[in-house]
Every structure is written in C-alpha cells, then in structure tokens.
Amino acid sequence: MSDRLATRFAACAADGRAALVTFVTAGDPDLTTSAAILRALVANGADIVELGMPFTDPMADGAAIQLGNIRSLTSGTRLRDLLAMVADFRREDDATPVILMGYFNPILAYGLARFAADARAAGLDGTIVVDLPPEEAAELVPDLTAHGLHLIRLATPTTDAARLPRVLDGASGFLYYVAVAGVTGANAATATDVADAVARLKRSTDLPIAVGFGVRTPDQAAAIAVTADAVVVGSAIVDTIGAAAAERANDIPARVGTLVAGLATAVRAARKQEIAA
Amino acid sequence: MNIATPSLRAGPDANGHFGAFGGRYVAETLMPLILDLERAYVAAKADPGFKAEFDYLMTHYVGRPSPMYFAESLTKHLGGAKIYLKRDELNHTGAHKINNCIGQILLAMRMGKTRIIAETGAGQHGVATATVAARFGLPCVIYMGARDIERQAPNVFRMKLLGAEVRAVESGSRTLKDAMNEALRDWVTNVHDTFYIIGTAAGPHPYPELVRDFQSVIGTEARAQILEAEGRLPDLLVAAIGGGSNAIGLFHPFLDDASVKMVGVEASGHGLSTDQHAASLAGGRPGVLHGNKTMLLQDEDGQITEAHSISAGLDYPGIGPEHAWLHAIGRVEYQSATDAEAMDAFQLLCRTEGIIPALEPAHALAAVARIAPTLAADQLVVMNLCGRGDKDIFTVADALGVELL
Numbered sequence: 001m002s003d004r005l006a007t008r009f010a011a012c013a014a015d016g017r018a019a020l021v022t023f024v025t026a027g028d029p030d031l032t033t034s035a036a037i038l039r040a041l042v043a044n045g046a047d048i049v050e051l052g053m054p055f056t057d058p059m060a061d062g063a064a065i066q067l068g069n070i071r072s073l074t075s076g077t078r079l080r081d082l083l084a085m086v087a088d089f090r091r092e093d094d095a096t097p098v099i100l101m102g103y104f105n106p107i108l109a110y111g112l113a114r115f116a117a118d119a120r121a122a123g124l125d126g127t128i129v130v131d132l133p134p135e136e137a138a139e140l141v142p143d144l145t146a147h148g149l150h151l152i153r154l155a156t157p158t159t160d161a162a163r164l165p166r167v168l169d170g171a172s173g174f175l176y177y178v179a180v181a182g183v184t185g186a187n188a189a190t191a192t193d194v195a196d197a198v199a200r201l202k203r204s205t206d207l208p209i210a211v212g213f214g215v216r217t218p219d220q221a222a223a224i225a226v227t228a229d230a231v232v233v234g235s236a237i238v239d240t241i242g243a244a245a246a247e248r249a250n251d252i253p254a255r256v257g258t259l260v261a262g263l264a265t266a267v268r269a270a271r272k273q274e275i276a277a
Numbered sequence: 278m279n280i281a282t283p284s285l286r287a288g289p290d291a292n293g294h295f296g297a298f299g300g301r302y303v304a305e306t307l308m309p310l311i312l313d314l315e316r317a318y319v320a321a322k323a324d325p326g327f328k329a330e331f332d333y334l335m336t337h338y339v340g341r342p343s344p345m346y347f348a349e350s351l352t353k354h355l356g357g358a359k360i361y362l363k364r365d366e367l368n369h370t371g372a373h374k375i376n377n378c379i380g381q382i383l384l385a386m387r388m389g390k391t392r393i394i395a396e397t398g399a400g401q402h403g404v405a406t407a408t409v410a411a412r413f414g415l416p417c418v419i420y421m422g423a424r425d426i427e428r429q430a431p432n433v434f435r436m437k438l439l440g441a442e443v444r445a446v447e448s449g450s451r452t453l454k455d456a457m458n459e460a461l462r463d464w465v466t467n468v469h470d471t472f473y474i475i476g477t478a479a480g481p482h483p484y485p486e487l488v489r490d491f492q493s494v495i496g497t498e499a500r501a502q503i504l505e506a507e508g509r510l511p512d513l514l515v516a517a518i519g520g521g522s523n524a525i526g527l528f529h530p531f532l533d534d535a536s537v538k539m540v541g542v543e544a545s546g547h548g549l550s551t552d553q554h555a556a557s558l559a560g561g562r563p564g565v566l567h568g569n570k571t572m573l574l575q576d577e578d579g580q581i582t583e584a585h586s587i588s589a590g591l592d593y594p595g596i597g598p599e600h601a602w603l604h605a606i607g608r609v610e611y612q613s614a615t616d617a618e619a620m621d622a623f624q625l626l627c628r629t630e631g632i633i634p635a636l637e638p639a640h641a642l643a644a645v646a647r648i649a650p651t652l653a654a655d656q657l658v659v660m661n662l663c664g665r666g667d668k669d670i671f672t673v674a675d676a677l678g679v680e681l682l
Contacts, residue, residue, distance in 0.1 A: 055579075055580065056449065056580045056581045057449065057454065057455075057458055057566060057567075057581050058458075059304075059457075059458040059461045059462060059567070060304040060306075060461075060462070060465060062462070066448060073580065078578050079578060103565075104302060104565045105564045105565045105566060105573070105575065105579040105581070106578055106579035106580065107579070108563075108564055108565060108579060109562075109564065109575065109577065109578055109579025110578070110579065130304050131302045131303060131304060131565065131568070132302060133301060133302070133303060133304075133305055133308045135292060135300075135301050135308070136300050136301060136302055153305075154304075154305040155305065156304075156305050156306040157306070158305075158306050158307075158308075158309045158310065158468055159305065159309065160309065163308070163309055163312075167305065178305065178306060181306050181465060181466060181467075181468045181469075182306075182465060182466040183462045183465060183466060186466065
C-alpha cells in the first residue's frame with residue numbers, strides 16, 4: 001500500500017496549495033456523532049484528519065480540547081472504539097490520511113505492539129504522541145516502524161538550531177510546527193513569524209511542514225497556507241462541537257462541515273490571492 | 278573475594294531513569310527548558326558558592342538543623358522500639374517543603390528567571406514557594422485544586438499574605454494532579470521568564486533528582502544526629518509518601534546502609550479494597566504522567582483515576598519515580614495507612630507528646646504505631662515528622678464531628 005500522507009501532500013503540492021488538517025477528539029461528544037463528524041470533515045475539504053485519543057490529563061491542551069476529552073470519556077470512548085471507528089471509515093475512504101494525536105499513557109496501557117498492529121489494521125497512517133519527545137521515543141518507534149506507521153515529530157518556537165537535528169532524527173510523515181509556545185487554542189502566531197519559522201525548518205528537512213496551534217479563522221488559516229505545506233485547525237472545531245453539544249443540537253456534523261468548508265475555501269485560495277496581490 | 282556492591286545512591290542515569298522509571302515525558306516545547314535546567318543544576322552542584330548560599334539559608338532562614346527528638350512518652354505508650362522524631366515540622370513554614378523551595382529558587386535566580394509558578398495540594402508547598410518568592414522578590418502564581426482550596430483555607434490565606442496569586446483549578450478531580458496539569462500549561466505558555474518549582478520528587482528529569490538532593494538535608498542531618506545520640510545507625514526509618522519528597526530526603530543518605538530498614542507509608546484512604554485511596558504502589562501500575570514514568574492509579578485503558586486521602590498532601594495518583602524503583606528492587610518496604618488510622622495516630626501524638634502533626638506524617642505515625650510494639654526495646658526507629666498540623670485542624674474537626682465557630 002502506498003503512503004497516504006506522501007500521496008496527499010504530493011497532490012496538494014501539485015495543486016499549488018497547502019493541505020488542510022483538521023483535529024477533533026474521537027468520541028466527542030459520542031462515538032456515533034463523532035463518526036459522522038469524521039465524514040463531514042472530509043466531505044467539506046479536510047485533506048488530512050487528526051483524531052485525538054481522549055485522555056483524562058491532557059496537559060498540553062487548552063480549555064476547548066480538555067472539554068472535548070471529557071465529553072468523549074464521559075460518553076465511554078475507549079481506544080479500541082476509536083480504532084473501530086477508523087476501520088469503518090476506511091471502508092468508504094482509502095485515500096484520506098488519518099493520524100492519531102494524544103498522550104502516551106493510553107497507548108502504554110493498550111500495549112505498544114498491540115497498538116501499532118491494531119492501528120495499522122484499522123487503516124491509520126501515523127500518530128503524534130504529545131508527551132513522547134525524541135529522548136523517550138525509542139520505546140515506541142520500533143513497533144510503529146514494523147507496522148509502517150509514522151511517528152510525527154513536533155518542532156516549536158523553543159526548538160533552536162542546536163535541538164532541531166534531534167527532533168528531525170527519525171522524523172517521518174511530516175513535521176508539525178507548533179506555532180506558539182503554549183497550549184492548544186492559545187493566541188495565534190503572526191504570519192511573519194510562521195513564514196520565518198517554516199523557511200528555517202525547510203532548510204533542514206524535506207518533510208512537509210504542517211503549522212498548528214492558535215489557528216481558528218479562515219483568514220488565519222489562509223495567511224499560514226501561503227508558506228506552510230499544511231495548516232492544522234483544532235480548537236475552533238472542538239469549540240463548535242462543544243457549543244452544539246451543550247444545546248443538544250442534532251446537526252453537529254453539519255455545523256462542523258460549514259466551519260471546515262470555510263477553512264478549506266480559504267486555504268485553497270490562499271496562494272492564488274497572494275499571487276494576485 | 279571482595280565484591281563491590283553498586284551504590285543505590287547513584288541514580289538516576291544520564292537520561293533521568295531510575296531502573297524502568299523516571300525519564301522526560303514532556304511536550305517538545307518544554308524539552309529545551311528541562312535540558313537547560315539540567316545544565317544549570319549540574320553547574321550549581323559544582324559551584325561551592327551555591328552550596329554555601331543554600332546552607333546559609335537552611336541555617337538562618339529555615340532554622341536547620343531540625344531537632345532529632347526522642348519521643349519518650351510515645352515510646353513508653355507503644356511499648357517497643359525507641360522512637361525518634363525528625364522534627365521537620367519545626368522548619369520555617371511548618372514543613373519540609375521549604376528545603377526544596379530554597380534550592381529551586383536559588384537555581385531560578387542563577388538562570389535569570391523572573392517569575393515563579395508552582396502547584397500545591399495541601400498548600401504546604403504553595404506556602405513554601407510563596408515564601409521564597411517573597412524573600413527573593415519574584416512574582417509568584419500558585420495553582421491549587423478548587424477542592425483543596427476548600428479544605429485548606431488557612432494555607433490559601435497564608436499564600437495570599439505572602440503576595441502570591443492563588444489560581445483555583447476547576448478541571449478533573451480539582452486536586453493536586455489537576456493543579457500540576459495547570460502549572461505545566463502555564464509553564465509551556467511562559468517559557469521565557471518562568472521557573473516551575475515542582476513540590477515533590479516527581480516530574481520530568483532532573484526534578485526528581487534535584488528535589489531529592491535538596492531534601493536529603495533531612496537524612497544527612499538525621500544520620501549525624503542518631504549517631505551522636507545513640508552511637509549507631511537506626512534500625513528502621515519511616516516516612517509518609519505522597520509524591521515522596523520527605524521520604525526520599527530521609528531515606529537517600531541511608532540507602533547504602535544495608536542494616537537500615539525503611540518503610541514508606543502510602544495513604545490508603547477508605548481502604549485498599551475500595552477505589553477511594555491514594556496508594557499508587559499498592560494499587561497502581563506503571564504508566565506515564567506529568568513528565569515521568571512511574572506507578573500510577575489508572576484504569577485498564579490508562580485513564581488516570583482519582584486518588585482519595587483525608588490528607589490533601591497525599592491525594593495524588595502517582596509517586597516519585599525513585600520510590601517506584603526502590604519498590605521494584607525491594608530496598609524499601611511500602612505499607613499504607615487509612616484515613617481512620619491516620620486520624621488515630623494524629624490524636625495519639627497530640628496526647629502523648631504534645632505535638633500536633635500534619636495529617637501527612639500522621640500516616641507515617643500510624644505505621645510506627647503498628648510496627649514499634651513488635652520490635653525489641655533496643656531497636657531504634659526514626660520517623661520523619663515532616664509537617665505540623667495547624668493547617669489540618671478544620672479537616673480533623675470535621676472528621677471528629679466537631680463544629681468550629
């Protein structure tokens with residue numbers, strides 16, 4: 001099987017545009033709705049989907065995603081349910097890359113080898129483990145590699161020139177640039193800072209650069225899409241899910257779809273507008 | 278043939294591991310900071326000026342050495358081993374926590390940091406952090422679970438008097454683990470100016486090591502004092518364990534003394550057979566939380582479960598990684614004491630010795646009360662009386678069904 005991430009990044013590059021990566025917590029607000037949300041993300045222009053693995057103590061996440069984790073866990077989501085949800089999605093869509101994002105302890109509890117085997121069987125493409133820096137990654141990498149899964153590495157504003165080689169050593173899939181020092185849903189970085197950072201990273205790696213943290217609006221997404229290979233939007237989508245869930249709305253996937261469609265349009269138009277301007 | 282026994286005091290290894298435990302499980306944004314901290318700590322250890330300043334403040338600000346007190350009346354009451362109390366409750370701010378805070382704020386100053394944050398459970402670490410922040414003129418934010426704020430009102434007021442901002446944490450179980458999550462979120466957001474003073478011998482490397490080193494003043498003094506008083510090493514050391522900083526501080530200088538047995542006492546809340554306890558060694562499994570791999574209370578999916586103890590300072594679902602390792606290799610025996618046993622021990626010390634202990638060391642005392650009567654009269658027990666109980670009188674009154682004011 002070809003590498004879905006490489007194929008998708010190549011296709012977007014051929015289109016002359018950045019990819020839109022959307023994040024939602026799997027099982028938020030419940031598994032059935034979440035499965036419909038997953039389809040709405042893709043139907044409305046998400047190029048890559050990041051699915052959060054719910055955890056009780058998401059210490060790198062801001063309020064929005066913390067609440068998403070709580071909604072998911074309260075409705076009883078388990079890692080095996082998440083994998084089943086992806087396997088079901090794969091029966092309809094074998095092209096859209098889906099990666100997991102979360103914390104190490106639920107993976108450790110599931111069993112590292114079992115996690116890698118089951119994730120691959122479900123049709124996942126890789127994982128981001130927020131609290132597993134390169135210094136500790138050797139524990140998980142062999143199992144992921146054996147099953148053809150990417151461990152997506154993160155670079156941040158604190159990743160200086162001395163540290164970057166450590167982050168890139170063994171990185172695959174793409175490089176996730178955390179645009180601001182902070183938790184998810186924090187304030188946005190300026191487009192200039194992001195452009196500088198992307199240029200700096202591109203001098204050191206051929207991996208596609210995805211930029212996330214603090215990207216909420218179509219305008220913000222478009223500004224980043226001019227230079228980055230991908231733009232990640234998470235908290236804004238999770239906030240939409242949370243607000244809709246709070247009013248017990250039955251059209252949560254449609255509301256998410258509307259938001260994502262706006263982001264996708266902006267990301268697709270970003271470089272054309274830049275050229276026109 | 279002379280076979281050298283490897284020292285048990287040499288850990289952690291270069292990557293911060295104690296056997297299978299410890300490490301640096303933090304977000305990438307924080308990695309450069311903890312690597313910086315490690316370099317700064319290595320440099321500080323090699324600098325005689327750092328030790329001199331630490332020692333000076335220990336003597337003249339904290340009031341060390343704390344006494345090693347022969348608890349004659351308690352010994353007579355229990356009828357068995359001779360019981361000594363290491364009186365760390367007499368320190369400035371009323372607990373052992375200040376030892377670590379002095380060390381860490383000196384590091385913060387060396388590193389040019391200008392803002393201090395900390396988490397707190399019972400409030401003792403928050404008070405100690407607010408104290409050193411006031412002393413060194415740095416702004417200070419303390420994260421405290423909303424539930425702990427309710428049950429530790431006197432300490433909340435103390436922190437405010439000392440000029441700290443106390444931020445209530447409403448997420449999760451609204452106790453110590455959630456306060457630590459929130460402190461980590463603050464740190465990752467304010468990486469350039471902020472120093473995070475972690476209160477126990479846990480978290481990402483090098484925290485477990487440096488907290489242990491600063492708290493080892495307890496065991497180093499205790500070793501000299503018992504040799505002075507009795508002319509020999511003790512037979513048994515006993516200390517309470519939440520994260521485990523007072524216990525590792527007492528134990529560490531004795532780890533290579535094979536004749537010295539050690540008992541760490543976890544809080545078993547309503548009992549180990551219930552799901553209402555805080556005994557992560559007795560009831561937990563290895564996992565990763567708050568930057569280290571250690572023993573954690575968790576469900577089969579790796580979700581962290583809520584700890585319970587009458588003592589806010591022990592109400593944490595994990596334990597420092599060096600304790601997890603000492604447990605795994607069997608060097609230290611870990612027992613537990615329930616809320617009810619701790620309450621009995623609390624009252625026992627009040628009445629036999631005229632000392633009101635904190636609820637944390639009351640757990641250690643509960644184990645002493647079990648063990649001492651089984652030992653011969655010439656056996657020596659040293660217990661770390663790591664905090665005083667003024668802060669707990671409302672909790673104790675509540676547990677005894679007494680209404681104050």
